[in-house]
Amino acid sequence: MIDGATLGARLRERDHSAAPAVLNLVENCTEGARGQTEALLAMLSPAAIGGEAPGHILGITGPPGVGKSSLLSRLVAQWRAQGRSVAVLAVDPSSRRSGGALLGDRARIEVDPRDQATFVRSTAAGERLGGLAPATRAAASALAVAFDVVVIETVGAGQSETDVADVADTVAVIVQPGAGDVLQFLKAGIMEVPDVLVVTKADLGPPAARALADVRAALASLGEREVPVLAVSSAVPPSGIEELLDALDRHRARLDLPARRRRARRMHALADFVAEYGERGLRALGGRRQAERWLVEEDPGLDVVGLRRALRARAGIG
Ligand SMILES: Nc1nc2c(ncn2[C@@H]2O[C@H](COP(=O)(O)OP(=O)(O)O)[C@@H](O)[C@H]2O)c(=O)[nH]1
Numbered sequence: 001m002i003d004g005a006t007l008g009a010r011l012r013e014r015d016h017s018a019a020p021a022v023l024n025l026v027e028n029c030t031e032g033a034r035g036q037t038e039a040l041l042a043m044l045s046p047a048a049i050g051g052e053a054p055g056h057i058l059g060i061t062g063p064p065g066v067g068k069s070s071l072l073s074r075l076v077a078q079w080r081a082q083g084r085s086v087a088v089l090a091v092d093p094s095s096r097r098s099g100g101a102l103l104g105d106r107a108r109i110e111v112d113p114r115d116q117a118t119f120v121r122s123t124a125a126g127e128r129l130g131g132l133a134p135a136t137r138a139a140a141s142a143l144a145v146a147f148d149v150v151v152i153e154t155v156g157a158g159q160s161e162t163d164v165a166d167v168a169d170t171v172a173v174i175v176q177p178g179a180g181d182v183l184q185f186l187k188a189g190i191m192e193v194p195d196v197l198v199v200t201k202a203d204l205g206p207p208a209a210r211a212l213a214d215v216r217a218a219l220a221s222l223g224e225r226e227v228p229v230l231a232v233s234s235a236v237p238p239s240g241i242e243e244l245l246d247a248l249d250r251h252r253a254r255l256d257l258p259a260r261r262r263r264a265r266r267m268h269a270l271a272d273f274v275a276e277y278g279e280r281g282l283r284a285l286g287g288r289r290q291a292e293r294w295l296v297e298e299d300p301g302l303d304v305v306g307l308r309r310a311l312r313a314r315a316g317i318g
Pocket residue numbers: 062063064065066067068069070071105106107108200201202203204232233234235
């Protein structure tokens with residue numbers, strides 16, 4: 001069994017080579033591994049490290065095929081050129097039995113395999129298309145102690161963005177030219193307004209320019225004039241990549257990070273609780289809404305492990 005405390009100590013020393021073992025641990029569902037994951041998270045809690053984990057946790061989300069992975073290859077190269085270490089957690093729906101064939105031509109995130117400061121892990125989404133596994137939340141918060149940038153790439157449009165917004169400091173929604181459905185979700189309020197909106201495949205020319213104008217109009221109609229909307233191309237030559245990096249950094253600089261991270265810890269604890277005790281557990285808490293409200297009111301600045309314990313006590317479990 002991997003020792004969670006030892007792994008936590010390695011991440012605190014910014015030992016990037018600990019990343020694969022961290023993923024193996026948090027994805028391991030055995031009882032023993034769960035205990036070691038708690039030990040790992042306890043080692044990395046704000047109280048233990050004297051503040052919030054320094055890494056920028058980014059959510060990159062959008063429908064299949066819009067160019068998220070291609071864009072990430074460009075972003076990772078740029079971050080590395082700036083000397084920033086990067087971990088990417090890609091939640092990949094293509095391993096779903098029915099999904100693969102429909103999604104057509106998919107790019108992989110390209111990185112230098114010899115570069116220790118870059119870590120990429122794909123996780124099968126399984127049945128939770130767009131949703132986040134508890135393991136991804138744990139991995140993101142742990143890796144943010146050791147890596148400058150931690151990216152969670154998820155697929156979806158609509159409800160699933162809410163999930164990634166619970167984890168990430170900054171959420172960028174990616175659309176491609178002609179992506180009318182995403183605009184409809186946005187206007188109908190099904191999709192939460194992201195922190196940054198990106199139109200890919202700018203090299204296609206007029207359709208991309210139209211998409212950019214449509215997205216800006218949709219946001220303006222919602223009264224959202226502060227959300228940056230950018231066009232990028234991941235083709236050769238790429239364009240808009242540095243501007244996107246700046247927009248992401250600017251969002252992070254303006255953010256109330258401790259507040260966002262406290263919310264992430266509450267949602268993480270609740271997701272873990274639901275994964276373990278299911279709908280029955282939720283009912284014991286009076287439902288999801290009630291549980292969320294209670295966590296907000298109670299929030300005594302507990303870490304994830306403490307919050308999880310508090311939820312169990314409230315539900316009358318263990
Ligand atoms: N023309 C053009 N094609 C792109 C661009 N970015 C991605 N693609 C293509 O779009 C397809 C899907 O890209 P991928 O990165 O796998 O999308 P993802 O499913 O969102 O991760 C691939 O065939 C890419 O080569 C771009 O900027 N311009």
